[in-house]
Amino acid sequence: MIAQLCDALFIALMLLNLLMLGSNRTLRMLNCIRLQGVSLALLCLLWPGSAGMRAILLAVAVIALKVLFLPHLLSKAIRILKARYENKPYLGFGATMFWGAVGTTIAFLLSDAWPLQDESHQNLLLPTSLTCFWCGFLLMTVRLKPASQLMGFFVFDNGLFLWAALMLSDKPCLVGYCLLPNLFLTLLAWGIRHPRLQGVFALMDPRDQTQSKEE
C-alpha cells in the first residue's frame, strides 16, 4: 500500500514537471512548485527506509522551505514585476513539453540500464529524479523571464533533494548539501524583488529591450 502511494507521488512529481513545461502562467507554475514540495514532504514520511523523528523533521523542513518560504519570495517577485505570463520563450510550449517527454522516456531507459546498489530503489525514484534534473534544465534554458528560470532551478533542486533524501537515506548529512543550491535560490529570489533591481529584471527579456529601444 505504502509502496503504491510512493509510486503515485513519484508519478505526480513527473506530471507536475510536464505541466510546468507546458504552462505560460508563472503563478500556475508556482503552484506546481508548491505541490511538488508537498509531494516531497509526503515521500520523506512514507519512504520505507526513513526513521520516525528524522523523517518528520525533514518533512517539516521541506514544507517550510519548498512550500512556504521560497515560493512566497517568488510569488511576491512575480507580482511586483507583473511577470504573470511567459509569452515568448526561446522554445515553444508544445516543443518544450515534447522534449520533456523525450527526457522522461530516456530517464526510464537509463534507470533500467544502470545497476542499482540497493534493491529497494527498483522503483520510480531514479527516473523521477532524472526527470526533475532534465525538466529543470529545460526551464532554465528556454524561458526568458527571470522568475521562470528560477522556477526551473527549483525543479532541478527538487531532483537533487529526492536523491539525497531517499536514495542515500542512510546518510542524512548529505541532505545538508542540498542547502547549497537553496542558498543561491534565496539570493536570486531576493534579488528579483529588490527595489533597485526590479527595473532591470522587468527588462531582462531581450525582445522587451528591443521594443523599449524602438519606442
Add this chain to the structure above:
Amino acid sequence: MLLLSLLLLPCLSALLALFCKPVKAQPWIFVCSGVLHLFLSFVCFIQMPEGIFGLHCDPPGCVGLLGMSLLFCISSIYLTGELAHRKQVSDRFWVACLCGLQASLTLVLMAQHLGLLLVAIEAAILFIAPMILWSGRPSAIQATWRFLLLQAFGMGISIIGIFLLFYAGAEHRETLSLWLNDLTEKAPTLSVYWVKAGLLCLIVGLGTQMGLAPMHIWKIQSDGEASGLSGALFSSGLTGAGLIALLRVLQIARAADLMAFLSPILLTLGIASMLLGAIVTVWQQQLKRLAACICIGQTGFLVLGIGLGGYAPLSVLLAWMGNMFCQGSLFLTADMVEQAYGDIAPEKISGALKVVPYSAGVLIISFLAVSGFPPFMLFYADIGIAQCLIRDGHDLLCGLYFISLMVTFLGMGRVVCRACMGPPPETEIVLNETPSRFFPPILLLAWAGVYGLVPPDYLIKTMNAAYQWLGGHL
C-alpha cells in the same frame, strides 16, 4: 597553526574592513592583509606543514597558494589607486568582499573534503557576485543574474556528482566518507558505472565554475562588467578553484583506473574551449571582455593538459601560475586604459600610448605574455603541451591547438594595436595614470618573467612534488 592563520587572516581583515570607519584606511587593510598572507604562504610553501582539522596543503595546493597570494598582494596596491579614483564607491563592502574572496580561495586550496571544497567554492561565488554588480548598470545586474544562475546550476551538478560517488560505494556505505584520501583508497572497489557517472557530473559542474566551454557563457559578460581588479582576482581565482577541485577529483579517477575513460572527454572539452575562446576574440572589441575570452581559452588549455597526461601536467601547473600573473596584468592594464577614456565606446579607443603611455606599454607586454612569448611562464607551458601533443601522436589536436593559439593572437593583437597605436580621439581624458595603477601590472609581469626564466629552487622542488602527486614520474 600556519594553515589556520592563512585562513583566518583574510577573514579578520574582512571583518576589520566592515567595521573600520576611516575611508582612507580601507584599501590599506587589504594591502596589509595581502602582504601578511603572502609571507605566510611563502612559509607554507617552504615548510609544507602537517594538516589540521582536515585542512592540508598538498603540493598543487601550495603552487596555487603562492600564485594566488602573490596576485592578491600585488593587486592590492592597485586598489589604493582604484579607490582614490572611484570616490563614489562604498569601499568598506568592496574591500570586505575582496578579503572574503581571498579567504574562500585559500580554503579551496586547502580543503581535503569534497563537501568542504564545494562549500568553499560557493562562498567564493557569493563574494564575487557583489563585485560584478558593483557598477549598478543594468548590464552589470544582468551579468550578475546570469553568473549566479549558471554557478548555481554548476553547483547542483557537482553535488549530483558527489551523490553518485557516494552511491557507488554501497558496500562501504557505513564507512565511506567524502574525505579525498578515503575516496581514493576505496575507489578501486566502488561500482564503476556510478563512479563514471559521478566523475562526469563533477567535470561538468566544476567546468561550469571554471568557465569551460560550452558552459562558459557567463564569463565574458561577468568579467567585462566587473572592475579590472575584481576581474583579475576572480577570473584567476575561480578558474584556479575549479582546477584544484578537478585535480583532486581526478585522483579518485586515477585510483579507480578510469583515466583512460576520462582523458578523451577532457581533451575534447579542452580543445573545444580553446577554439571557442579563440573564435570569440575575433569579434570582441572591448579590452576587458577580450581578456575574459583569453581566459576561456586558457581554461581549455589547462584541461587539455590534464587530459594529455605524461609530462603535460607539469605544463599545466606552470600555465596555472603564469595565468594568474599574466592575465592579472592584462585585466588591470585593460581596466586602466578603458577608464582613462571614460564613456567613449570601446571600439573608438585609440592612441593609448600617447594618452596613458605606461599603462598602454604594459598592456602590449601583457598581451605578448598571455600569447605565449618568451621569457614569460606561459611560453614554457605552451611549448610543453605542444611537445606532448606531437610526441603522443595527436596530430589533429596539435593542429587545432596551434590554430587556436594563432587566432587568439591575431584577434587580440588587432584590438590591442588599435587601442594603443594611432591618433587619440579628440575628447577629454578623464583619468591620469599614477604609479599605483601601472606599477602592479609591471610587478606581475616581472614575476612571470623571472619565474619563467630563472625559476628558483623552491619553485622547481614544489612543482616536481606536485607533478608526482598528479601521477607523473620524473
